[in-house]
Amino acid sequence: MLSTLDVSYFSFCPSYKCTSYLSDGICFRLGAGFLNGLLEAGASATESSGFSNCQLGNDVSSEESTTIDILQKMFLPSSGPWHANNEVVSAALKKLPENEHSRQLHSATNDVLSKLHVVMRAVDNLHLKHMQLAGNYQKQRDSSAWNRAEQKRLKEELTSVVAKLEESKQKLAVLKAQGDNKQATPILVPMLGKKTAEKVGDKQTELQDLEATHKELMESISKRLEEIRRLHTERIGILNNLATFQNILTDFKSIHSSKAFQLVNDQLQKSQAELDGHQTLLEKLQVDMDTFVWRERQFNQKVDLAEISQKVSAYYVSRIADLEKDVQKLCNEKNMLVLKLEGALREPGRNQVISEFKALVSSLPREMGAVQTELSKHKDASLQLHSLRAEVHSLSSIRTRKEQEIEETSRSAHAGSDISQLQSLVHELRENTQELKLFVELYKHDSADSRQLMESRDRELAELAGVHVLRYSLNESKLEQRVIAANEAEAISQQRLATAEAEVAELGQKLETSRRNLVKQSDILKSKHEECEAYMVEIESIGHAYEDIMSQNQQLLQQIIERDDHNTKVMIQRTNLSN
Secondary structure, eight states: OGGSSSGGGGOOOOSSOOEETTTTTEEEEOOOHHHHHHHHHHHHHHHHHSSSOSEEESSHHHHHHHHHHHHHHHHTSSSHHHHHHHHHHHHHHHSSSHHHHHHHHHHHHHHHHHHHHHHHHHHHHHHHHHHHHHHHHHHHHHHHHHHHHHHHHHHHHHHHHHHHHHHHHHHHHHHHHHHHHHHSOOOOOOHHHHHHHHHHHHHHHHHHHHHHHHHHHHHHHHHHHHHHHHHHHHHHHHHHHHHHHHHHHHHHHHHHSHHHHHHHHHHHHHHHHHHHHHHHHHHHHHHHHHHHHHHHHHHHHHHHHHHHHHHHHHHHHHHHHHHHHHHHHHHHHHHHHHHHHHHHHHHHTTTHHHHHHHHHHHHHHHHHHOOOOOOOHHHHHHHHHHHHHHHHHHHHHHHHHHHHHHHHHHHHHHHHHHHHHHHHHHHHHHHHHHHHHHHHHHHHHOSSSSSHHHHHHHHHHHHHHHHHHHHHHHHHHHHHHHHHEEEEEEHHHHHHHHHHHHHHHHHHHHHHHHHHHHHHHHHHHHHHHHHHHHHHHHHHHHHHHHHHHHHHHHHHHHHHHHHHHHHHHHHHHHHHHHH
């Protein structure tokens, strides 16, 4: 429970007599500030005592010293006697036998310890609350002191500002009086007008500056007054908080002086006395238990010595009965083995079965070699099958490419039909040119009156005819070139088509042959797989039969060995009996 207490209240001091020890032997004591703070409700005592003092003052009264001793005993349960008592109690509880008295004692000690822990937790909570209240009170005191200092500073500033304002008012009144006097008196000397005007202007500027400063000072005074009011309200709130904290501290003091706190202290003392009584009872019970155990051991030794002779006689009787039963069983087994051996000797053809089995075992490696050769052949056939499949795939790709070329040649054939259509168009255009020539000749005969017009028309017509002729000749030459190119392309495409058809036919034949070969190889592979499975089944059956025969042989050999051993034992016993 010491871990919950604040470390700042424990001060290490070599000059002070150590009243308590930690579990690792470190000397410490409670701080005087904490103990005085528990005794006094005000924060002035906690502030005046200080956390770093190593000794309590000499001015402590006798009542306060007794209360400090009580608090030290309450807050320091982890002292040397406390740890020693805990260790003794735990060791005694471990050594106790498991009976009703020890259980009752254990439960009583657990109840007392739980009550103690509850009380210590309550005291720790009170200690923490006191620490929090002391810290809050110290913060409030610091803030109130800071507010007082700030208030003093503001008052000093306000007095200085008021003094400056009064001085400025006096100066302003003097300047106003001087200005009024100057306005009332007439100007007697005209030569000095400029100087007086300049002085008056300077005075007016000074007055304006003073008025501006007066306004600024009034504004600053109003701001300072607002700040003073705000600080006054804050001071009132702080005083209220201080009053509440003082009430809380008085409540804390009343808690310390209350009956509940005294009852807790009384319960602690009672629990300590009960624990001492339980410890003495435990020691007495331990002594009684040791004496009881010693007497019980003596009694058990006497009982064991009395029962030894009876146990030995009973053991020998049971052993004789067991040996007679074993002799009878061995005789029966001997008779059975003799009968089995005679039957095994009478079995015909046993040597033949063994020779056949040996021949079968010797032929197994040859058959395994033949099966391995056939498996290698099947592997080669599967490789050939994969290569044939690759060839079929390549032939199918070639076939698709040839089909594409055939489509291109069919397109060129369609281009030949387009060429024939163009030739028919050329023929029609030629007929149209002949008709136009006839119309020109008719116009020449009709226009005998206007020769110039006819000449111009003839020229135009001749030019138009030349243009048309040139166009037609150009179109014809282009068409002829196209026809020639189309014919050549058609011839080339026909040749390619013929070669492609021949290649397609060859590829089709190859594909059919490859398919036939594939079907044959797949059939062969299936048959080989079936043969392999049959061989594997036969090999497994032969192996199982071999294992069965070997196990039977081992069993027979074991039986023969057991019979021989039994016979030898029987012979030895007979010789011993005869002797």
